[in-house]
Amino acid sequence: MKLIYIIIIVAFLDTFSQLPIISPYAMSLGATPLLTGVIIGMYSFSNIIGNLLAGILIDKRGAKPILFIGMLFVSVMMFFYTVTANAEQLIIVRFFHGLAGGLIVPAAFTILSAKKAETRKGKAMAFSGAAVGIAAIIGPPIGAIISSSYGYNSLFYFLSGLMLIFALCALFFLHPSQKQSPLQSENKTPHGFRLSKALLYSYLSIFLLLCTLGILTYALPLQVSQLQLHSALTGPLLSTFGIIAILIFLLPTNKIFDIENKETITSIGLCFISIALLILSLSTNALSLFTAMVVYGIGFAFIFPTTSAIVLERSGNEKRGMAFGIYYACFSFGVICGSFLSGSLPLSPSALFLFGTIITLLTLGFFKLGICIKDSINF
Template sequence: MIESAYNKKSKTIVLTLLFLTWIVNYLDKNSMNIAIVAISKQFQLTPTQSGMVISSFFLAYAIMQLIGGYLTDKHGSRKVILASLLVWSVFTVFTGFAWSFASLLVIRFLFGLGEGSFPSASSVALAETFPKEERARAKGVLTSATAIGAIVASLLAALMIKSVGWNVMFYLFGAVGFVFSLLLWKYLRPAGQSVKSDRPKVSMAKVLKNPLAWKLMLIYFGISMVNWGLSSWMPSYWVNVRHIELVKTGMISIIPVVFSLLAINSSSWLMDKMGAGKERFIIIAGSLIGIISLFLMMNAGSVTMAVTYLCIANLGVGLTTVVLAMPLKYFSQDSMGSTVGIMYFGGQMAGTIAPTLMGYMITLFGGSYDAAFTLLIVSLVIPIITCFFLRLNKSHLDERTKAA
């Protein structure tokens, strides 16, 4: 077993560093959702091509979820986190040098390969540092960082594109990544890796046969269709349909994410307090809220009402992110990276599908976003159905304890 030292200092350092790195992660990743408006005009891209540029990242990102999770179980979280951050920072800079549609596809694909190992590795770092009863809240903090990163990316990207251009923006964001690579190299020391011990052999075949891992993947796939679909196309929707200026779009994008933050932290706190198996009720409730709110948003008669319903939708979908903490609660630490990798694989496949498919639907229906938003509504049915087949009880926790 990998030993863990649950001391306050190590928990604070690891959580703080991972929190800040997740913000950098989303700054590099989500800035493309704003930049694609200017890039599409410069390179004369169709909505389908714009969606493909965004999806090329997620295709590679999804592939690396499985590989990165396995590598984390085999080599430890610190090495994988450092390598991932360094590679994705390089290709963030390269994004600024893109000169065509084809170059964007290649660069963003390689960027996704570099970044894809980070989610699993960061979850394992938490498991190595926090006791089981605190992991959901710790994961909630990291998930909050993704929402904060989305806020910062939306606002900062819009301002920088207007002032210095999208090319320079990516150069600067990549430089920030290099700075954090040095900080992580010096200070990131997950407690579970501070004790010298042989890491157990990881059985990927055994992990792949676990039905619970695939159910969590399906839940996260449905949730992520909405998350990535909205983050990819809402900026364009505000500009092209609601006729809002780009910088104002960035400011509007902040408001719904605040509701996500509230929901993420509330659901994570509830998960640590609730008994085994009750998480599915949070996921079902959040999905239903999202379905109703997205339908109302797409039919809203004003920008104010559209933003209001989008805020409520973010609140609902934010509740469902409790699924991200479930592997930390129900799986042994020795195979956690691989398990988290399977779940994140589903999420990033959604990131591959949603932007391109929504772009195709927008093109097919002459610029109307109704069919694209309907796709997201249908996607939230997947977590609801899956939850009816999700059976978790105390035996899962007992089994996990024996495995650990």
């Protein structure tokens, strides 16, 4: 179990540690601002393809080999960063890096889901959320420190070696996860993949969470500037929601994810996200901004583990890989949509936060009213 959580940290560390450096690295290779944007977005685009491909391959070949292949492939692609000569080559490397990275997380979560007892799924997913949060907090500083002290290539060599080491650990120390916990007969489907209303709610909720996070990442620095606060405040604000989420994941509060109805907790989480965005849209000082980030952290903590647990519970044994593949495709697509909408809509930071509030509440109301939603759709 500890190895799986470490692998999840390493998988997301690969992404987060490149956030502060990929833009200047692309420009150092001669990329224009437009091309730099394409290079940054290419990873998330191909990551979606990798997530969906992982879902198919995991159900056919098992999660362990897909996890190993994904980590090994990422290790190779990290090395190719060091030999790219121009921006065009970097686009190709980013595409295959995202494709390979898309194999890792669905495979890791499929293995994780097979190793926890039926009654502790929510807690297991809470710990996995803490692993993602830890990577999000330590990744950017690691990337910035290594690249500024030793150069871009040193960071790529470090990440390549780290991936290779844990790929070998996965190969030799992880047991194949063939044994799954029993599922209710209503969740079994002999023909194709069954998209239930609960699964659809999980997918849309994680999409909304990452979409609002994209809006938050884009608009928060602008809001700080507009309120004439110091620009350095943005970092602590973003860290606040991550720290709050990790505390909820790791402290005894994580018991709530196995006691209460998971769809209800997800709905409560979406309400917290809406309230946080509304507070941000009305903020006039630093205290209100920090209050909003605390509320957002609570919402994030409620949504991530419960939506993962819903996928675990509502997907059949033979289609669990596909279920997690679609889940993380929605995760990646949310990142793309949030950034794209923020940059393309001619709205002020306050209006962007209000827009996020409205779409979150509309989705929540749509599902709670059950408008035009079938109980399940077979594919």
